[in-house]
Amino acid sequence: MQVTRRQFFKLCGAGLGSSSLAMLGFSATEALAEIRSFKLERATETRNTCPYCSVGCGILMYSLGDKAKNAKSTIIHIEGDPDHPVNRGTLCPKGAGLLDFVHSASRLQYPEVREAGTDEWKRISWDEAFTRIATHMKNDRDQNFIAKNADGLTVNRWLSTGFLAASASSNESGYLTHKIVRSWGMLAFDNQARV
Amino acid sequence: MSTTAILQPGEIEPPVGEIPFLYIPARDSVFRERAVRLRALAQGHVMQEFLLFMADLTDAQHAALAVLAQVPLPSAAQTALGREHGMPPLSVQSWPRDAAWQKALAQIIVHVMKTATPTATRILQRLQAMDSAALETFATEILAGNFDDMDLGAAPFVAAALQVYWTHLSTALGTRAFAAGDIVNLCPVCASPPVSSVVRIGGAENALRYLCCSVCNAQWHMVRVKCSNCESTAGISYFMIAGTSGAVKAEACEACGTYLKIMHMDKDQYVDPVADDLATLALDLMMDESGQLRSGPNLFLISTSTLAA
Numbered sequence: 001m002q003v004t005r006r007q008f009f010k011l012c013g014a015g016l017g018s019s020s021l022a023m024l025g026f027s028a029t030e031a032l033a034e035i036r037s038f039k040l041e042r043a044t045e046t047r048n049t050c051p052y053c054s055v056g057c058g059i060l061m062y063s064l065g066d067k068a069k070n071a072k073s074t075i076i077h078i079e080g081d082p083d084h085p086v087n088r089g090t091l092c093p094k095g096a097g098l099l100d101f102v103h104s105a106s107r108l109q110y111p112e113v114r115e116a117g118t119d120e121w122k123r124i125s126w127d128e129a130f131t132r133i134a135t136h137m138k139n140d141r142d143q144n145f146i147a148k149n150a151d152g153l154t155v156n157r158w159l160s161t162g163f164l165a166a167s168a169s170s171n172e173s174g175y176l177t178h179k180i181v182r183s184w185g186m187l188a189f190d191n192q193a194r195v
Numbered sequence: 196m197s198t199t200a201i202l203q204p205g206e207i208e209p210p211v212g213e214i215p216f217l218y219i220p221a222r223d224s225v226f227r228e229r230a231v232r233l234r235a236l237a238q239g240h241v242m243q244e245f246l247l248f249m250a251d252l253t254d255a256q257h258a259a260l261a262v263l264a265q266v267p268l269p270s271a272a273q274t275a276l277g278r279e280h281g282m283p284p285l286s287v288q289s290w291p292r293d294a295a296w297q298k299a300l301a302q303i304i305v306h307v308m309k310t311a312t313p314t315a316t317r318i319l320q321r322l323q324a325m326d327s328a329a330l331e332t333f334a335t336e337i338l339a340g341n342f343d344d345m346d347l348g349a350a351p352f353v354a355a356a357l358q359v360y361w362t363h364l365s366t367a368l369g370t371r372a373f374a375a376g377d378i379v380n381l382c383p384v385c386a387s388p389p390v391s392s393v394v395r396i397g398g399a400e401n402a403l404r405y406l407c408c409s410v411c412n413a414q415w416h417m418v419r420v421k422c423s424n425c426e427s428t429a430g431i432s433y434f435m436i437a438g439t440s441g442a443v444k445a446e447a448c449e450a451c452g453t454y455l456k457i458m459h460m461d462k463d464q465y466v467d468p469v470a471d472d473l474a475t476l477a478l479d480l481m482m483d484e485s486g487q488l489r490s491g492p493n494l495f496l497i498s499t500s501t502l503a504a
Contacts, residue, residue, distance in 0.1 A: 008453060008488035011479040015498040021245055023348030025314030028476075030241040035477045039437040040485070043444075045420045047428065060420065082402035083214070083418045089402045 044073065047081060050095045053194035054167040057095055058084025075102050137161060145185060162188030215399050216375050217383065218414040222366035225412050226257035226359075232467040236474040248310065249473060249495055252355055255306035259299040260359045266293040268367055278374035285364050286386040287338040287410055292360060297330055300356035307352070318348040338387070338410070342497050354410075354494035361385050361411035375415070380423050380490070382408040383415050388491040391456040391468045392423060392446070404457065407468035409492055414468075422448035423455050424490040433457070434485075436478055442466055443475045445482050453490040454482050469493060 011019075016028040043064050050057040058081030065073025078098045082089035091098075101107070111129035112121040124132075144160040163181045165174070169191070181189050233250035237243045269277075269284045277284035284290075304319050311319055325333070333353050336345060365384045376383045389406035393414065396402070405414035406423055421428050423446070430449030435441050442463035447454035456475065458466040472493050479489065 008490060009492050009498070010483060010488055011476070011496070011498055012483040013480055016480075018347065019496060019498040020347040020351050021242075021496055023314075023346075024245075024248070024318065024351070025312040026242065026245040026248070028242075031476055032480065034241050035480050038477060038481060040434050040481050041437040043433045043435070045431065045433065047420050079402075081419075088214075 043076075049168045049170075050091070050098065051166070051168045052092075052094045054191065055086060056168050057081075057087035057091060059091070059095065059098065075099065078102070141184065156185045157187060158185040159187060161186060163190075165189075165191045167192050167194060213399070214403060214416055215370075216416045217370040217373055218395070218400060218405055218416075219365050219370055219384075220412055220414070222260065222362065225362060225366075226253050226260060228465075229467050229470050230254045230257065232465055232470040233473070235465070236470060240474060242474070242476065246470075246474060248307070248312075248315070249351075249470075251307050251310045252303070252351065252495070253470075255303040256355050256359050258306060259302045259356070260363060262302070263299055263359060263363050264295050266295045266360070266363065268364065269372075274368065274372040278372075281374060281377040281383075283376055283381065283383050283386040284373070285361065285368075285384055285411070287357075287361070288386060290364075290385070292334070292357075294327065296334070296356050296360035297327060299359045300330065300353060303352060303355055303359075315348070318346075319352065321346075322349050322352060337494065340388070340492065342492075343499055345497070345499075347497055347499065350497050351495045354497075358410055358412065358494070365408075365411040365413045373413075379417060379426060380406065382406075382411060382413055384408065384413040385411040387411065389423060389455060390491050390493050391458060391472045392417065393458045393466060393468055394419070394460060396460040396464060402461070406455075409494055422446075422451060422453070424448060424453045425451040427451065434478070434482065436475075436481070443471050443478065445478055445487075447482065447487055451490075452487055454487045455490050469495065 013028075013032050016022060016032065019028075021028055041064075043062060046061045046063065048059050048061055050059050060079055060081050061075050062077040062079075063073045063075045080087050080089040080091040080095070111124050111126055113124050113129070113132070114121050140161050141158050144158065146155060146157040146159065149155045163177075163186055165177045165181075169177065174191070178189075230250045230253040233246050233253060237246035237250065240246055269290075274284045276282075300322070304323055308316060308319055322330075330353065333346070333349070334357055336342075337350055337354050338357065342350070361384075368384075373383045376386075378386075381388060385408060387408050387410040390409035392404050392406045394402060394404050395414075404417055404419045406417045407414045417423055420431050422431060425448060427448055427450035432447050432449070434445040434447060434454070435443070440462050441459065443456055443458050443466065445454040446457045456472055456478065458468065458471055460466055473496055476496070482489070
C-alpha cells in the first residue's frame with residue numbers, strides 16, 4: 001500500500017492546457033484571461049484568549065493586511081472560537097465588545113506615571129517603568145521583610161506588598177507568577193477573576 | 196431564608212455539547228444539490244459550459260446512486276476495529292471494492308452522453324470499450340492520486356462512479372460507524388485527501404470547520420486556523436479575490452507552502468465543497484502564481500502536474 005499523505009496538486013495556467021478540462025474540449029482561455037484583472041486580498045485569523053475574566057474564553061481575531069514590513073495590519077472582527085472547549089464560540093457582552101476595547105481611543109498603550117504632588121500623567125519608557133517598580137519593591141522588601149518571628153522561627157514573610165495577577169493567564173504564566181511571588185516571601189497574592 | 200440548590204458534578208449541562216466529529220450528507224440530496232449549485236454558479240461564468248457539463252455529470256451520479264445494487268459492507272467487528280485503532284474501515288487503498296461501481300460508471304456514461312461535446316463523446320466511447328480489468332487499474336490509479344500518464348479526459352467519469360460507490364458506503368453505515376483517525380488530513384471513512392473545507396452553520400456544527408472528502412463526500416471536523424496539511428497553527432493566512440463575497444477563500448500555510456480552499460456557509464449557505472471549488476478556479480490559478488500548491492484534489496478537474504513529496 002502506498003501512503004499518499006503528502007501529495008500536492010498544481011493547478012496552474014500552463015497545466016490547464018493538458019488538464020481534464022481541456023481534454024474534454026472546454027477552453028480555459030477566458031478563465032486565464034480573467035485573472036489578469038483580479039487582485040488577491042489577504043486576511044489573517046489568530047487564536048487568542050479573552051483578557052477579561054478567569055473563564056478564559058477562546059477568541060478568533062480577524063485582521064486585514066498583507067503583513068508586509070511597512071504595512072500596518074488592522075483587527076477588523078473578533079468572535080468566539082467555536083472550537084474552544086470553554087465557550088464553544090459564545091462570548092459574553094464584554095467579550096463581544098472586545099473590538100471596541102482594541103481600538104479604544106483611551107486605551108493605555110504605554111507606561112505612564114503620576115508623580116507624587118502632581119495631577120499630570122507623564123509618559124515613560126518600559127525600562128524606566130520596570131526600574132521604578134523594581135526599586136520600589138526592593139526598598140519596601142528591604143525595610144519590611146520578616147525573616148524570623150518572635151519565637152525565632154524562620155518565616156521569611158513580606159507582608160507590606162501584595163500582588164494581583166491577571167485573569168486570563170496561561171498555566172505557564174500562572175506557574176511562573178506563583179514561583180516568583182512566593183519566592184519573594186509575599187503572602188498577599190491573588191488573581192483577578194474579572195475586570 | 197431561602198435555600199439554594201447546589202449543583203453536583205455532572206448536573207451542569209455543557210452549553211452546546213460535544214463537537215460532532217463527522218458529518219455525512221444525505222444520500223438522496225448530496226449529488227442533486229451539487230448539480231443545482233453547479234447550474235447556479237454557471238450563470239454568467241467564464242467556464243459556463245464546463246460547469247453545466249459537470250452539473251450533468253453530477254445529475255448522472257445522483258441517478259446512479261439511487262439505483263446502486265446492494266454491495267457488501269464492512270461487518271460490525273471490522274468497523275469496531277477501525278474505531279479502536281483510528282483506521283478508516285473503507286480505505287480507498289485497501290477496501291475490496293465491489294464491481295457495482297463499474298455498473299454505476301456504465302449508467303453515468305449513458306446519462307452524460309446525451310449532452311456531451313463531440314470530444315467528450317469520443318472519450319466516453321473509449322471508456323465503454325474498456326474491459327473490467329482495465330477499469331479496475333484506472334480506478335486504482337485515480338484513488339492513489341497517480342495522475343501522470345493518465346487518460347485525464349476519462350478520469351472525471353471514472354472518479355464520478357467511484358464517488359457514487361463510496362458515497363453509498365459512507366451513507367449506508369452512518370456517522371457512528373467511524374471514529375477520528377490518526378492522520379487528521381485523511382478521510383476517517385475512506386482515507387482520501389479532502390477536496391476543500393466548509394465552515395458550517397446551524398446546530399451543533401455551527402461555525403465549525405469540516406474537511407470534505409474528495410471521494411466519499413463525508414465531512415470531518417478539523418480545528419479552524421490550523422493547516423489541514425501539516426497541522427501548523429502559525430502563519431495561516433486567508434486569500435480571496437478582491438470584490439467577491441469571501442464565501443470561498445484559500446487557507447494557506449507558511450510552514451508547508453500549501454493551501455486548501457475554505458468555504459463559509461455564513462457568507463453563502465449554498466456553498467458546495469466540489470461545485471464552488473470548480474467555479475473558483477481563478478483562485479487556484481492566482482495561488483499558483485504566488486507559488487503555493489494545493490493539498491487536495493478535485494477529481495472533476497485533474498491536471499498532470501501532481502507532485503509527491
